[in-house]
Amino acid sequence: MIGHIFRPKTFTGWHMLGVMALFFGTIIGVNVTMATFAGKSWTGLVVQNSYVAGQEFNEKVAEAREQDALGWKGVFSFERGVARYRLLDASGAPIRLEGVSVMFRRPSYEAEDMTLELLRAADGSFAITPQIGDGLWLVDIQAFADSGTSRPFRENHRVEIVKGSVR
Structure with missing residues (x-):
């Protein structure tokens, strides 16, 4: 058994x-x-057409040199959930702007990307309270001056947002 x-x-x-x-x-x-x-997930795509982006490179370099020759300086801040921007001339005086556009982008995930138009504040700066989360952000700024310049003043920042402020 x-x-x-x-x-x-x-x-x-x-x-x-x-x-x-x-x-x-x-x-x-x-x-x-x-x-x-x-x-x-992230596609890894940075530009739609790399050939066209390569052809435009020299033009972008020339625009950057023209912008640098102006001597202007942008001041971007993000404190207590408020994004604020102002543009100063070479002497430190504020430049009157028609408008400011800011694109908030994640470095590796485009689903949270957003473009916002900042609103003129009482002190002459431009500000907005965007609903963005903590973490790394690429901030692409375009400021449109009243001075008659044909191109917007462009500036890029890489920031880390922690609890509503830049770290």
Whole structure:
């Protein structure tokens, strides 16, 4: 009777088929899951057309040199949830602006990116209270001066927001 209980089981072809199905099913399942996550995350795309971006490079360098020659300095701050911007001339006097546009971008995930138009504050600066979360942000600013310059003053900042203020 005891020999009947401990009798060795035979490993059949059906057992091998089950082992193979579990093995390859696990590999395929993991691959499909990873491919799905990869398809829903950051694409890695920085520009739509790298050839066109390369052709525009020299023009952008010339614009940056013209902007630097003005001697203007932008002052961006983010404190207690308020983004504030002002533009100063070479002597430190404020420059009257028509408007300021700010794009908040995550460095590696475009789903939270937003472009906002700042509003003129009583002190002459431009400000807005955006609803953005903590973490790293790329801030691209375009200030449109009343001085008749044909191009906006452009400026970029990389900031870390912690509890509503720049760290």
